[in-house]
Structures are given as structure tokens and as C-alpha cells.
Amino acid sequence: METYLVGGAVRDALLGYPVYERDWVVVGSTPQEMLDAGFRQVGRDFPVFLHPDTGEEYALARTERKQGHGHQGFTVHCAPHVTLEQDLLRRDLTVNALAQAADGTIIDPYGGQRDLAEKRLRHVSDAFVEDPLRVLRTARFAARYAHLGFAVAGETLALMSELTAQGELAHLSSERVWRELERALGEQNPDVFISVLKECGALAALLPEVDALFGVPQTPAYHPEIDTGLHTLMCLQQAVLLEAPTAVRFAVLLHDLGKALTPADELPRHIAHEQRGIKPVKRVCERLKAPNQFRSLALAVCEYHLHCHRALELRGTTLLKLFSGTGALRQAENFEDFLLACEADARGRSGLEQRTYPQADYLRGALAAATQVTAAPFTAQGLQGKAIGQAMEKERIRVLEQYRADYSAADTGRPRQ
Template identity: 60%
Template sequence: MRIYKVGGAVRDRLLGKSVTDIDWVVVGATTEEMLAKGFRPVGADFPVFLHPKSGEEYALARTERKSGRGYGGFTFHASPEVTLEEDLIRRDLTINAMAEDDQQNLTDPYHGQRDLEARLLRHVSPAFAEDPLRVLRVARFAARYAALGFTVAPETLELMRQLSESGELEALTPERSWKEISRALMEDQPQVFIEVLRACGALKVLMPEVDALFGVPQPPTHHPEIDTGAHILSVLQQAAQHKQPLTVRWACLLHDLGKGLTPEEEWPRHIAHEFKGLKLIKAVNERFKAPRDCQELAMLVGEYHTHGHRALELKPSTLLELLQSFDVYRRPQRFEEFIAACEMDARGREGLEQRSYPQADYLRGAATAARTVAVQPLLEKGFKGPELGEAIKRERLKALKTYKEQV
């Protein structure tokens, strides 16, 4: 029995990055031997065990072959005869196909260290093209390591293009897709994830609504970058730079989908794109079974982001309707995330990345003003039921009028 540290832990150590998760592979062992040493089995598909003390995962060296469509369409074979090199060749990228023993002696049969130095994301073998999930994974790694100068090797991008055209991407489950998408959006340069998916044709398959935004012009007065797709990438980049949560980043990605529906003869204007885009945002939300908080914020930002930009011009009655739509009285955090998404949208424009966004403080102040309306005095006046609701609304409107006059 020989035990090796493999994959990301080896890669990140060689890059000088901190190592958090460690994967181990065990060569020359049987399931019975692992159990005898106190390892606990997990996973139904192939032999993976938890270390009796550390709880870390140890997998028996295995081979795999394609047996069906999609991410799960593989047959695995684990036995003491499977070599370390055979286990490593089934991995996605050369930089993830290295191993080291307890003395940090490196096993690198597929030149991962060379590709680390060359800053290349390169597939290990032609079997890469058998797993459609790898298209998303490579795009995610590109987003993670873009700041270090990593790019996707041309031959790997070509395999990704072939996968995108094969129909295999449609066999991915929403859960697996969302796991990769959500992780990629939380990387330091999530816009690179979208760029790589677009470069290999996967964006057109997975999110045609987002892909349709590239090449669609916007008024240069408000959007010096002109191209809507380029704007979305910039907004995502701003969201990452400002450390926004996943909900905000997802809303930033989808907020302008309605512009993809504008007839060319109406370009570069996009009248009512906020409302038109809602059905598209809903479709993308459902396709990937995004978490409810991500779905809700994306829909609200899609519908109201231009309200956010025009906040200082809104009538008190419109401002009140906006606050009601977000249920700011019971869910203040969601309104904060809306404000953040609007600010990222305003900053995600060429040359305007450092612009101030006074609308943010104005909207926060409006929410505070509306929240300060006390219900108890209205109850004491005898209001109840629908009449109480109307009375609260009147008082909140009065508070917002006062607030607007004082600002």
C-alpha cells in the first residue's frame, strides 16, 4: 500500500498558494485492507474512505471508461493492480494530475509542472472530451488563475468546443452545473469564466440568453463600452472586486437579459428591457435550479435596477412601491443586495469604474425613513384590517415626502 497526495493540494503548493483541502490516493490496496486499518467507506460509485482520525478522503487508485451520456456516464474500476499513472491519466488537467509522497517527491507523468510554469490549462488525455462537466471546470480554473496569467491551451479549447457541439452539455444535471457556475462566480475574476465558455461555444448552449447580449449595442452616453456583453463582463468584474456575495453576482450576470430581445431596428435603445427580461431571468433560474435567494434577487434586480439608478428622481409614491416590492421592513438585507447590484451595474462601464453612486445612500435613507413609521399609534386610533394597512401606507408616504424634501 502506497499513499500519495494528489490534485489541487500538489498544484497549489507548487504555485505557492495556501492548501486547504487535501485529496489522497491509495495505490496497491484493497477495500478489505482499508477497512482493517479503520478507514470508513463513503460513496456508492467507487471506493472512497474517510481517515479514522483526520476525516480526510482517501480514494483507491482507479481507472474509468465512458459508458453513457453526461457527467455520470462512467464505469469505474479499482484494484490493487491500478498504477498511480493510470489513476492520474483520468484527471482533467495536467496541473491537476500530479502526485507527491510523504517526502514531497513529485510524480508528474503528464508534465503538469511544466504547464504550471508556462501558465497553461491543458488536458491530460483525449478522454477529457468524454466528460462534459470539464468544460465548466476548465472555465472555472481559468477564472481562478487568470490573475497569475493562466490561459486555456488552444488544443484544450478545441476539445471544449467539440464537447459543446456534441450535445453532451445538455446531459449535465442542473445541480452539477450550478455547483460549477456558483463556484466560478465566486472566483476573483468571474468574467473570465463567461469569456472562456463563450470562446468554446458552451455559453450559447448553457446560457443562450447571456450569449445573445454580445454584439448588442447600448447608447454610448450611458455605456461607453457600447457592447452589452462587454458591459455584463465589467459588472461581474466589479462585483468580484467589491467582494459581493453570490446572490449579487448572479443578479449582475442576468440583470440585462431583456436587451437581447430588442429588435435591431430599435438599437441602441432598449425600451422596457427590464420587464421583457423577466421571463428570460426566470428561465435561467429554473434551468440551473438556482437557490431561492439567488432567484429572487435576480428577478428583482432585473425589474428594478433602472429605478435604483434614477432613485433621486423618483416620486415618493414610486419610491414607496419600490420599498414595498423588496419587503424592506422584514427583509432589509435583500434591499442592501439590490443596492449593491445597482452600484456594480453603474460602475461596470468603461472609464466609469470609480464613479460615485449617491443613489446608494439615498435609497438606504429612504428605507430608514419608511421603517421609522410606528404602527402602535395607528392601532390606538382604532385602525385595523385593510384600513390599518392603508393608514400605514399613508404615513410611510408622508415620511418619504419629508425625507425627499430634506435631502
């Protein structure tokens, strides 16, 4: 029995990247021998075991043969005679087909170290096309390492296009697609993930609502970059710079879906695109089975991001509508995510990346004023039921109008946007 550290742990160590988990391949063993050694089996489709002390995964060396569609359409063969090189051959990219022996020796039968040096994401073999999930994984690795100068090899991108053209992506489960998307949005360059999928045709297959944004013009006065798809990518870049969590980045990705539905005779203006975007945002979330937290934030940002941009102009009634619609009155902490997404949108424009966003502080102050209005004084007056809610709403509008007036009176040159 021989064990080798494999995959991402080897790759990232060679890159000087943080290593968060380690996976191992065992050559020359059987399931029974692993069990006898105290390992606990967890793999259903092929033998994977957890180390009795570290809990790290140890998989028996295996080969695979395509027998169906999707990323699970494989038969797996494990046996003591399967070599390390055969096991590495089934992997997606050469930079992931690396192993390290106990003495530190790097085993690299497919040129992974050379591709690391040349900053290239390249497939190990033509068997790459047997698993459609590799399209998303490769795009995700491109998003992770783009800041280091990595790019997908042309021949690998061609295979990704082939997989897409064959309709294989349709066989991926929504759970796997969501998992890859969520992980990619958390990388340093999530915009690269979208760009790579766009280039190989996978974006149209998986996120047609986002794909439809490319080529849609916007008013140059507000959007010097003009193209709505490019604007979306720039907003993602800004969300990263703002250290926004993944849910915010997802909302940013979907915030302008309504612009793809603008009638041609109205372009480049996008009147009521916020309302038009609600249905496609819901459709994406349902198709991907996005968690409720992601869904609710994406819908709020889609519907109310222009309210946020125009905050300094809004009357008390509209401010209250904004707070009610985004759930800010119930969970003020979630409103911060909304503000982050809107700021990323405001900055995701050519030449305006460094603009200030006073709307955020203005709305924080307005929300604080509105939440100071409670039911207690109205209950003390003897009001009950709906009458309390109506009185609170009226008082909140009054308070917000006063806040607005006080802000204007104190304004000594605050920037307007």
C-alpha cells in the same frame, strides 16, 4: 499500500495558493484492507474512504472507461495493480494530475509543473472529451487563476468546443451545472468563466439568455463600451471589486437579460428592458434550480435596477414601490445586496469604473425613514385590518416626500448620476 497527496492540494501548494482540503490516492490496496484499517467507505460508484482521524478522502487508484453520456457515464475499475500514473491519466488537466509522495517528492508524469510555470491549463489526454463537466471545470480554473496569468491552452479549448458541438453538455444535470456556476462566480475573475464558455460555444448551450447579450448595442452616452455582453462582464468585475457575495454576482450576470429581447427597430435604446428581462431570469433560475435567495435577488435587480439608478429623481410613491418590490421593508439587510448589484451595474462601463454612487446612501436613508412608520399609532387610533395598511402606506409616502425635500434642500453640490 502507498498513499499520495493528489490534485488541487499539490497544485495550489506549488502555486503558493491557500490549500483548504486535501485528497489522497491509495495504490496497492483493496476495499477490505481499507475497512480493516479503520477507514469508512462513502463512495457509491467507486471506493472512496474517509480517514478515521482526519476525515480526509482517500480513493483507491482507479481507471475509467466511457460507456454512456454525461459526467457519470463511466465504468470504474479499481484493483491493487492499478498504478499511480494510470490513476493520474484519467484526470482533466495536467496541473491537476500531480501527486506528492510521503517524502515530499512530486510525481508529475504529464507535465503539470511545466504547465504551472508556463501558466497554461492543458488537458492530460484526449480522454478529456469523455466528460462534459470538464468544460465547466476548465473554465472555472481559468476564472480562478486568470489574475496569475493563466489561460486555457488552444488545443484544450478545441476539445471543449468539440464536446459542446457533440451536444454532450445537454446530459449534465442542472445540479452540477449550478454547482460549477456558483463556484465560478465566487472566483477572482468570474467574467473569465463566462468568456471561456463563450469562446468554446458552451455559453450558448448552457446559458443562451446570457450568450444572446453579446453583440447587442447600447446607447454610447450611457454605455461607452456599447456591447451589452461586454457590459455584463465589466459588471461582474466590479462586483468582485465591491467584494459582493455570490448571490449578488449571479444577479449581476442576469440583470440585463431583457436587452437581448429589444426589438431591432428600437436599438440601441432599451425601453422597458427591465420588464422584458423578468421571464428569462425566471427561466434561467428554474432550469438551473437556483436557490430561492439567488432567484429573488436576481428578479429584484432585473426589475428595479433602473429605479435604483434614478433614485434621486423618484417621488415618494415610486420609492415605496421600490422598497416593497425588493422586499426591503421586510428584510432591510437583503436590500444591501440589491444596492451592491446596482452599484456594480453603474460602474461596469468603460471609463466610469471609478464613479461614485450616491444613490446607495440616499436609498439607505429613505428606507430608514420609511421603516420608522409602524402600525402602533394607527392601532391606537382604532383602525383595523386593511385600514391600518392603507394608513401606513399613506404615511410612508408622506415621510418619503419629506425626506426627498429635505435632501434637496440640503444638497450643496452632491453628484447626480
